Amino acid sequence: MWLLAVFVFVFGVRAIASHESAIAKASVATEELTRRIESNYRTLAQAETLRRREQLAWDDLLKISGGQQPAISVAEFLRRLKDMAWRRRLSVVSIIPGDESTPSKPASRALAPLPITILVRGKFRSLVRFIQEITRQRTLTGVESVKLMLSSIPSARTAGLDATIHVTLYRVIVDAANVPAN
Amino acid sequence: MNVPVSFDYLRPSSSLEDVLFSCRIPKEMRASCRALCCSVLFALTAWVLEGARLHRALQFERADADRYSRQLSALNAERVYEKRVQALTDLDRRVRTIAESGTLAARRLAALASDLPGNVWVTAITPDGAGVMLDGQARDLNGLSDTLVRLNADPFFVGPSLMSAQRMAATAVTPPGLRFTLHIAARVP
Numbered sequence: 001m002w003l004l005a006v007f008v009f010v011f012g013v014r015a016i017a018s019h020e021s022a023i024a025k026a027s028v029a030t031e032e033l034t035r036r037i038e039s040n041y042r043t044l045a046q047a048e049t050l051r052r053r054e055q056l057a058w059d060d061l062l063k064i065s066g067g068q069q070p071a072i073s074v075a076e077f078l079r080r081l082k083d084m085a086w087r088r089r090l091s092v093v094s095i096i097p098g099d100e101s102t103p104s105k106p107a108s109r110a111l112a113p114l115p116i117t118i119l120v121r122g123k124f125r126s127l128v129r130f131i132q133e134i135t136r137q138r139t140l141t142g143v144e145s146v147k148l149m150l151s152s153i154p155s156a157r158t159a160g161l162d163a164t165i166h167v168t169l170y171r172v173i174v175d176a177a178n179v180p181a182n
Numbered sequence: 183m184n185v186p187v188s189f190d191y192l193r194p195s196s197s198l199e200d201v202l203f204s205c206r207i208p209k210e211m212r213a214s215c216r217a218l219c220c221s222v223l224f225a226l227t228a229w230v231l232e233g234a235r236l237h238r239a240l241q242f243e244r245a246d247a248d249r250y251s252r253q254l255s256a257l258n259a260e261r262v263y264e265k266r267v268q269a270l271t272d273l274d275r276r277v278r279t280i281a282e283s284g285t286l287a288a289r290r291l292a293a294l295a296s297d298l299p300g301n302v303w304v305t306a307i308t309p310d311g312a313g314v315m316l317d318g319q320a321r322d323l324n325g326l327s328d329t330l331v332r333l334n335a336d337p338f339f340v341g342p343s344l345m346s347a348q349r350m351a352a353t354a355v356t357p358p359g360l361r362f363t364l365h366i367a368a369r370v371p
Contacts, residue, residue, distance in 0.1 A: 005218040008218065008224075009221040011225055012226075012229070015225065015228055015232060016228045019235065023232075026236070029243050033249075033250050034246060040253045040257055047260055050260075050267045053267055054267045057267070057270040061277065064277065111277075124291075124295060131284055131287050134284045135283055135285065142281075144283075146307070146309065147308050148291070148304070149306040170280060
């Protein structure tokens with residue numbers, strides 16, 4: 001009987017010990033989970049920053065994305081080119097699409113490039129203003145390189161320089177369905 | 183003859199121990215029985231209390247694990263969203279760079295022109311992979327030296343280097359001087 005009593009007592013003590021160990025394990029696991037949850041909350045809180053960045057990017061892209069045909073882009077570009085050259089008293093000698101010029105960086109799938117080489121003749125100051133203005137239009141246009149030389153036509157030497165400007169017209173292709181509602 | 187008989191059905195009051203020991207437990211075993219009862223009581227109490235504590239701890243752990251797994255799926259969704267926004271902002275950055283390329287080229291040309299001293303003329307500016315080749319004429323070596331110093335100090339350019347300089351005889355339209363070629367690396371903004 002004494003032995004049975006001792007056995008039951010020991011069983012009780014062992015039960016306490018095993019439960020305590022299980023409780024300690026569960027507490028450690030809970031603490032670890034709580035720590036991870038807290039850290040994840042911080043990451044999830046960045047979603048608002050992401051949404052703001054997305055909105056800003058869309059605001060920019062929607063201004064220039066028309067999804068228009070290449071011919072329409074080129075037509076619009078030529079009209080603007082004529083206006084700019086006329087204002088700056090420059091003479092546009094030649095416009096060669098798809099020349100050796102290639103964009104300096106590979107275009108992404110959302111940007112469809114069309115390289116164009118333009119030869120413009122005029123005074124240095126006007127040429128600089130022209131180069132500055134050429135990218136300020138609705139059709140996204142990038143200046144890849146500019147080559148300046150004394151005019152090849154002797155009679156035009158007093159008029160200034162020949163500028164060979166390699167530009168790239170880009171059509172921005174974005175899926176408007178992805179634009180956030182707000 | 184019928185005589186009414188009365189019986190006392192009520193038992194005399196007795197303690198629990200008396201009741202328990204009334205089932206003929208020998209006196210010498212009573213102490214061990216008491217110890218056994220205490221042990222059983224202790225074990226049962228410990229079992230119940232510790233079980234309750236463990237149950238509660240496991241409940242907390244399970245609730246946190248559920249919360250964590252829900253959070254993980256939200257986190258995965260946000261990672262996909264982040265990648266999409268990253269691609270979009272990269273495109274936006276690229277578009278901005280393209281849109282500013284004209285201004286940058288114009289600024290470089292203007293800076294180049296303003297760096298030239300009065301007795302130096304540029305005859306050609308030709309872009310190459312790393313910058314531009316500058317062909318020009320100077321009245322003398324001082325002009326060429328000033329040009330190099332000014333270009334070196336210009337924040338738009340890096341390390342101008344002289345490629346060639348050649349004496350030039352006077353012609354009907356140009357005075358005697360030097361024909362030179364410089365290479366200038368463009369600083370990446």
